[in-house]
Amino acid sequence: MWAVGGRIASSFLTLLAVSVVLFVLVHTIPVSPARVVLGIDATEADIAEFDRDHGLDKALWRQYASWIGNAARGDFGKSIIDDTSISRQIADTFPVTLELVLLGFVFALVVAVPLGVISALYEGQAIDHLARIVSVVGVSIPGFWLGLMLIAWGAVSLGWFPAGGYVPWRAGAVAHLQSLALPAIALGLYYVAIISRMTRSSVADVLLADHVRVSRAMGLPRRRILTYVLKNALPPVVTVAAMSFGYMFGWALIIEQVFNIAGMSRALLSAIFRRDYLMIENVVLVITAVFLTANLIADLLYVWLDPRLSR
Amino acid sequence: MSFTRRSFLGTGALAGISLFDPDIVLGADKTLTIALPNNPTTLDPMQISNHDSMAVSNLVFENLLEVDLDGNVGPSLAHKMPEISDDQTIFKFDLRDDVVFHNGAKFSAEDVKYSYEYMLDPKNKSARRTLFAPIQEIVIESPTRIVFKMKHPYRPWFQYMTKFMGIFPKGSREKLGDEAFKNAPVGVGTGPGVFVEWKQNDYLEVKKHANYWRKGVPAWDRMVAKIVTEDAARVAYLMTNQAQIISAPPPREFERLKTAPGIQTGSKVAVGGMWFMQTNTKRAPFDDVNFRKAVSCAIDRKKIAKDVFYGLMDPSAVPAPTVVSYHNAEADKAIGYDPAKAKEYLAKSKYASNAEFELLVPSPPYLFDSTDAAVVMQSQLAAIGIKMKITGMEMPQILTRDIAGTQVASLLPLMGPSDPTFIIQICYQADQLMSKSSGWTSPALDEAMKESYKYQDAAHLDPIYKKIQAILAEDCPNIWLGFVGVSNAWRSEIKNFKPNTGLSIWTRDVQFG
Numbered sequence: 001m002w003a004v005g006g007r008i009a010s011s012f013l014t015l016l017a018v019s020v021v022l023f024v025l026v027h028t029i030p031v032s033p034a035r036v037v038l039g040i041d042a043t044e045a046d047i048a049e050f051d052r053d054h055g056l057d058k059a060l061w062r063q064y065a066s067w068i069g070n071a072a073r074g075d076f077g078k079s080i081i082d083d084t085s086i087s088r089q090i091a092d093t094f095p096v097t098l099e100l101v102l103l104g105f106v107f108a109l110v111v112a113v114p115l116g117v118i119s120a121l122y123e124g125q126a127i128d129h130l131a132r133i134v135s136v137v138g139v140s141i142p143g144f145w146l147g148l149m150l151i152a153w154g155a156v157s158l159g160w161f162p163a164g165g166y167v168p169w170r171a172g173a174v175a176h177l178q179s180l181a182l183p184a185i186a187l188g189l190y191y192v193a194i195i196s197r198m199t200r201s202s203v204a205d206v207l208l209a210d211h212v213r214v215s216r217a218m219g220l221p222r223r224r225i226l227t228y229v230l231k232n233a234l235p236p237v238v239t240v241a242a243m244s245f246g247y248m249f250g251w252a253l254i255i256e257q258v259f260n261i262a263g264m265s266r267a268l269l270s271a272i273f274r275r276d277y278l279m280i281e282n283v284v285l286v287i288t289a290v291f292l293t294a295n296l297i298a299d300l301l302y303v304w305l306d307p308r309l310s311r
Numbered sequence: 312m313s314f315t316r317r318s319f320l321g322t323g324a325l326a327g328i329s330l331f332d333p334d335i336v337l338g339a340d341k342t343l344t345i346a347l348p349n350n351p352t353t354l355d356p357m358q359i360s361n362h363d364s365m366a367v368s369n370l371v372f373e374n375l376l377e378v379d380l381d382g383n384v385g386p387s388l389a390h391k392m393p394e395i396s397d398d399q400t401i402f403k404f405d406l407r408d409d410v411v412f413h414n415g416a417k418f419s420a421e422d423v424k425y426s427y428e429y430m431l432d433p434k435n436k437s438a439r440r441t442l443f444a445p446i447q448e449i450v451i452e453s454p455t456r457i458v459f460k461m462k463h464p465y466r467p468w469f470q471y472m473t474k475f476m477g478i479f480p481k482g483s484r485e486k487l488g489d490e491a492f493k494n495a496p497v498g499v500g501t502g503p504g505v506f507v508e509w510k511q512n513d514y515l516e517v518k519k520h521a522n523y524w525r526k527g528v529p530a531w532d533r534m535v536a537k538i539v540t541e542d543a544a545r546v547a548y549l550m551t552n553q554a555q556i557i558s559a560p561p562p563r564e565f566e567r568l569k570t571a572p573g574i575q576t577g578s579k580v581a582v583g584g585m586w587f588m589q590t591n592t593k594r595a596p597f598d599d600v601n602f603r604k605a606v607s608c609a610i611d612r613k614k615i616a617k618d619v620f621y622g623l624m625d626p627s628a629v630p631a632p633t634v635v636s637y638h639n640a641e642a643d644k645a646i647g648y649d650p651a652k653a654k655e656y657l658a659k660s661k662y663a664s665n666a667e668f669e670l671l672v673p674s675p676p677y678l679f680d681s682t683d684a685a686v687v688m689q690s691q692l693a694a695i696g697i698k699m700k701i702t703g704m705e706m707p708q709i710l711t712r713d714i715a716g717t718q719v720a721s722l723l724p725l726m727g728p729s730d731p732t733f734i735i736q737i738c739y740q741a742d743q744l745m746s747k748s749s750g751w752t753s754p755a756l757d758e759a760m761k762e763s764y765k766y767q768d769a770a771h772l773d774p775i776y777k778k779i780q781a782i783l784a785e786d787c788p789n790i791w792l793g794f795v796g797v798s799n800a801w802r803s804e805i806k807n808f809k810p811n812t813g814l815s816i817w818t819r820d821v822q823f824g
Contacts, residue, residue: 046436082352082511083490089511148543156550163547164539166513260539260548262513270350270512273705 007299011292016068018288019281023064026277033080033275054080067281076282081274086282089267094286096166097256097263101248103180104187104255109241112192116199116237117230123204131196138193143251147186147258154182164260183259187251191244198240202233235305242298246291341823343531343805345816346539346554350512355492356477357430357437362678362726363558365474365815367515367536370504370529371413371496372477375404375423376469382582382729382812384469388418388478388501399464399765406455410524412480413505414498420457424449425481427459435489439475441744443468464764467730474728503529503819512538530822549574549800556801556808558816559679562621568800576800577810580625580632583727584795585734586681587630588670589713590720592788593750596668597720601660603787607646608653609695610688612793619684623796629780630734632794636769637731637776642784653695667698671712671721674703678724679795685722716747724795729812731776732763739788751788 034050051057055066070077076086119131155163160178167179206212206229215225253265264283271279351364356372359365377387386392389404396402410418427449430437445465450458461468479492479499492499496506503525504517515536519529537554539545542561546568548554560568560576569576588606590597597603612626628647631638657663672685682703689699712718727733738745740760741752756779763775783789799810806822 082494084494084511092510093512151544151547156547159551163551163553164541164544165537165548165553257541258544260537260541260544262510262538266512274352275705 004300004303007296011296015285015289015292019068019071019285020064022281022284022288023067024060026280027060027063033277056080067278071282071285077278079271079276079279081271081276081279086279089279090264090282090286093262093264093267096261097249097252097265100180100183100187100255100261100263101245101252103184104191104248104252105241105245107184107188108191108195108244111188112195113199113237115192116196116201117203117226119196119200120203120207128200131200135193135197138189138191138196141189143186143190144254144258146189147183147255150182150186151259164258166261166263183255183261186258187248187255190251191241191248194244195237195241199233199237202236203229206233231305235302238301238305239298242294242301246294249287249290341530341532342535343529343533343556343818343821343823344535344537344554345818346537346545346548346557347816348538348540348542348545348559350538350540351509351515353493354496354506354509354515355489356479357435357439357475358493359438359475362815363536363538366558366818367504367506367517368477368496369473369502369815369817370517370534370819371500371502371506372479373500373502374472374477375406376472378470378473378729378812380809380811380817388423393459395767399466400461402459402461403452404457404459406457407524408455410501411522412498412501413520414480415522416480418478418480418501419454420451421454421481422478423457424451426476426478429484430476435484439471442471442475463761466764466767467728467732467736470728470730470733504534507533514538525819529819531818534818546800549802552802555805556799556816556818556821558799560798560800562619562623562679562798565621565623565798565800573803574800575803575805576798578623578796578798579810579812580634580794581726581797581812582632582635582729582731582794583725583733583812584678584797585630585723585725585727586624586792586795587723587725588720588790588792589718589723589738589745589748590789591716591718591748591750593716594719596660596662596666599660599662600786601656602662602666603790604646605653605656605660605666605695606692606697607787607790608649608656609692609697610790610792611648611691613648614691615684615687616793619687620679620796623798624793625796626793628791629784630791631731631776631780635731637773637780639777639780639784642777642780645784646787650695657695657697666696667700668719669700669702671702671704671709671718673706673709673722673724677706678726681722681724684792713745713748716750718748720790721748732760732779735760735779735783739783749788751786753782753786756782 033056034047048057055063067077074087076090078084079086115131115134119128122128151163154161161182162179165179167175169176209232212225212229215228249265252263253269256263256266257269264286268280268283271283345366347363347366349363351367353359353364354368354371356368359368373387375387375389376384376392378384388407388410390407391405394403406418406420406423412418427443427446429435431440431443431446433440445462445468446459447462448460450460452458478501483499484492487499491497494509500506503520503523505520507516507518509515517534519532537548539548539554542564545557546560546564549557550571565576565578568574590603592598607628612628616622616624616626625632625634627633627638627643629639629643633643657666670685672682674682676682685701689701692699709718709721709723713721713723725734735756737743738749739751739753739756740746746752759775759779759782763772766772797810797812799816801808804824806824808821811817
């Protein structure tokens with residue numbers, strides 16, 4: 001119980017530390033956002049007034065305290081560029097990114113885990129070599145290039161999928177899933193490689209463990225032995241998978257751009273270009289929170305899968 | 312609480328519902344979809360500074376006059392061109408009597424006076440107020456007749472009407488607030504498109520104005536402007552019919568699109584699409600005219616236009632495209648590409664032994680990517696012994712430095728109105744927006760500009776414009792590089808569409824084939 005509490009506290013402190021670093025980094029950019037908002041012919045007096053109106057003239061620590069306090073209450077404030085509600089923007093875009101990442105994650109797991117297990121079971125054989133080639137290709141292909149190739153193949157040549165954009169559920173489940181299929185593959189393929197290699201390595205290690213040899217010697221059925229092997233091989237895979245889930249939010253930045261999906265990553269990129277300080281801070285904070293949550297869940301699963309760790 | 316399969320499925324269903332997005336259904340009948348590369352910043356006509364915004368805002372708002380696709384000024388809410396006094400200071404507009412706003416209110420001279428006076432009031436902080444500053448007084452003679460009195464002759468303001476201003480109903484600003492004009496201008500325009508929705512980073516939607524005064528247009532019921540920032544994705548949208556018209560196709564793809572089945576392309580030089588190196592004559596090494604001319608003569612603009620922009624740029628060493636009647640070929644040649652002459656100028660300059668400077672280049676790109684071109688220029692300058700350091704910087708930062716006059720040199724792509732004096736006015740006349748960026752003024756130039764404001768016709772204006780270019784070539788305050796060609800690609804089933812010299816997509820008159 002203390003171990004679980006400690007991990008939660010550690011995640012919370014990490015989030016707080018990230019928020020400080022994030023805030024300082026974003027607020028030390030030399031050009032005032034007022035210049036972006038008010039236009040190129042704004043006077044110094046206009047800029048000073050803007051800074052005053054938006055609290056940008058206050059001491060940094062005061063601005064930080066105000067921001068983090070409001071964020072903790074779920075109020076992310078308003079964009080300094082167009083005064084739209086950031087909470088609303090996050091609420092609009094987060095589900096899109098989350099769905100894309102979940103689909104990419106499921107695709108990665110569904111392909112990677114069986115591939116890794118088969119690869120370990122048939123180590124050194126043709127299927128293992130094939131799995132290795134898939135892994136090398138997966139980690140070597142840049143996501144944006146893969147995305148463009150998938151568009152060229154699946155959308156332009158075959159016409160099976162849309163070239164980009166997010167089709168909502170109400171346009172039909174098929175159209176909706178079609179719009180997310182290529183982005184999910186582009187997002188997930190890299191992690192197919194990562195997770196399958198980890199699965200292979202972990203399963204191969206466990207296959208050499210004494211308890212597996214004893215089980216074999218006792219004549220237990222192969223399927224049952226495999227169940228024991230998978231259970232023991234799972235913890236490192238869970239860790240890598242959970243970290244992958246967090247990283248996918250970062251990769252979604254590129255995938256959403258290539259596939260023109262108006263998700264949270266795209267909103268972040270737009271905010272960066274527009275110097276929308278508050279939007280950047282809040283979106284990155286949310287992504288950080290997702291990443292830390294994924295890792296926390298991984299840690300908890302790790303403990304659950306391997307009770308020795310909770311002692 | 313136990314976590315059963317039933318509760319898992321229930322939670323999953325709820326999660327699915329939460330992912331439901333109240334988005335629009337695309338592909339409905341008579342929907343025109345266009346793809347734009349940049350997210351608009353505002354739809355407020357008196358704050359517009361982005362040509363992608365205009366693709367939508369110009370459907371919502373109109374003005375007394377409009378600039379057509381070829382850059383010619385014609386009537387819009389005025390039913391004919393204005394009567395102009397002999398001294399070019401009084402403009403009498405007869406207004407249309409059959410115009411209604413999207414909210415159903417009848418359009419009248421009161422709205423025109425209100426709109427302009429609101430924009431001219433400094434406290435309302437219109438981004439382009441200074442361009443209309445010569446307006447002295449606005450007098451209503453009748454509901455359909457209005458008179459603008461100017462402080463002095465000022466021809467370019469016709470060009471600025473479409474680009475930097477629109478008419479909105481009297482009292483609407485107080486009633487709705489400026490924010491409504493910026494993000495959701497509902498009911499306040501007279502144009503063919505009625506604002507429906509703007510989903511940030513995704514799309515903007517307008518629907519047909521049922522009571523639009525031009526009968527028969529638009530042919531579409533809905534027009535959706537999708538924001539597709541990635542070049543390749545924009546092309547893919549066109550190829551798969553997810554968009555029927557795309558803006559700014561990547562130059563390297565443009566040749567291929569010309570021969571693609573079912574696709575039409577078009578490009579033309581935009582007089583307002585200027586590209587130049589804004590050099591500061593108050594700072595070394597550009598405080599030496601010989602150094603400035605050495606740089607100008609060392610840059611092979613034609614090679615850059617051909618190899619980097621694939622022909623979608625008109626190379627010119629003076630602030631005029633080569634294809635217009637007022638282009639001064641002699642002045643262009645005087646400071647155009649000539650490596651031998653460049654070396655001579657460099658030898659005469661006081662920086663012959665330590666010829667180097669820093670060039671600020673927009674990064675990420677603004678309007679088009681000029682990084683490759685900067686690298687080519689760097690090698691061309693190195694060939695005559697000038698070392699140029701390239702520094703990538705965001706456009707707002709570059710403009711901040713330019714306006715303050717703290718830059719040494721910056722590579723500026725600007726999209727201005729078609730009037731040739733626009734950029735001259737803001738860069739080389741005292742107390743203007745970019746005056747400090749060049750640090751250069753000239754009484755002879757001021758005189759020529761003042762003279763130009765008196766005329767509307769090419770017969771009078773062309774010699775003046777040529778004289779302005781000659782003055783600039785003589786002292787070479789900035790390094791002019793060329794004019795960007797505006798290009799579009801569209802599906803063959805779209806008729807009556809062609810690229811707009813104003814750089815924004817103009818969809819009012821398109822027809823479905």
